[in-house]
Amino acid sequence: MTEILVIGGGYTGVTAAIRVARRTRSTGARVTLVNASPRFTERLRLHQTAAGERLADHALTEVLAGSGVAFVLGRVAAIDPVQRQVRLDAGRTLGYDKLIYALGTMTDAGVPGVAEHAHVYDDHAAAVRLAQHLDTLAQGTVVVAGGGLTGVESAAELAEARPHLRVVLLTRGRPGSMMGQGARAYMDRVLERLGVEVRAGVHITKVLPDGVELDDGELIHSDATLWTTGTKGLPLAAESGLSVDERGRIVVDPVLRSVSHPDVYAVGDAAAVTQKFGVMHGTCQGGIPTGLGAADSLAATLRGRTPPPFRFGYVHQPVSLGRRDAVIQFTRPDDTPRRWYLTGRAAIAYKETVSSSPIITFKLLKRGLVPVWTFGLTAGPS
Structure with missing residues (x-):
């Protein structure tokens, strides 16, 4: 056998x-x-x-x-x-x-402080721990590190579900940089509507217990840091x-x-x-x-x-933007964007089909x- x-x-x-x-x-x-x-x-x-x-x-x-x-x-x-x-x-x-x-x-926890102080998505229990920590915050700031699709989805989801918290998305490049211009512009508008503060072109050099440090020495306070950069x-x-x-x-x-x-x-x-x-x-x-x-x-x-x-x-590149919006970028076989993309209700239905x-x-x-x-x-x- x-x-x-x-x-x-x-x-x-x-x-x-x-x-x-x-x-x-x-x-x-x-x-x-x-x-x-x-x-x-x-x-x-x-x-x-x-x-x-x-x-x-x-x-x-x-x-x-x-x-x-x-x-x-x-x-x-x-x-x-x-x-x-x-x-x-x-x-x-x-x-x-x-x-x-x-x-x-x-x-990839190569940046100092990630393993000790950042929340990650390595398993279900880690996501639950983040949710439980956020439950303890009556107010405060959540930093999401990484402007890929996981970072964008997380920032939007957290901002919509917990409007009493300030959500800051930090990324080296533009969020959703792999998407086409139209889909990116739509995503930007939704993030703005949800109140997500986007800071592009920044490089995090260290994660601290109560914030992150950038390469220019700036310190950004954070009550919870979610690491999605790789x-x-x-x-x-x-x-x-x-x-x-x-x-x-x-x-x-x-x-x-x-x-x-x-x-x-x-x-x-x-x-x-x-x-x-x-x-x-x-x-x-x-x-x-x-x-x-x-x-x-x-x-x-x-x-x-x-x-x-x-x-x-x-x-495709399907991206949920909270529970009430989404954008779907259709791609070529090498994952470069085509001209076509979906938004709104059609995109929500499409994304839920993919997730299910x-x-x-x-x-x-x-x-x-x-x-x-x-x-x-x-x-x-x-």
């Missing part, structure tokens, strides 16, 4: 586990998913959790029910790709024939001897196998996946297709077939179907 072990129960790990269990059922393979938490975290909604919204709680046992995937609760402490074993922090050791690494990334791979991959890039992501070949250890597949944010336009950046939009691609690649290999290379192209799609995707995958929003990368019945 082939033992397939999937480590990480986020969007990509669950996708890969359900898909590979379905695709390898006839081969007698056994699929096990390991995750440090019993719940499935909707990372696309962590800014809502941080703002204090109560969201649905999805137990991984319920998400995986009927898929044929066994679930093990535990945090991965070490990987031995030579002996093909994974050790959990409780001391338990799991062997594997094939491993799918889907542990994602962690916040991520990196977990040290676990490099410590295990897997080949990684400069950001700690596992370097994979065209069929998503580790270039150093071909029995290991890497997916989602944890993988450095090269396409014609360059290396993919971490998003749910690209993560779920890599989970499908790795599962199909692995299944083909077990059947003695040569898997086709993974291919992917971006479609993973749970629906899991249900369809268990039935052997691939929904159209995975862009047909591995379309067709199992």
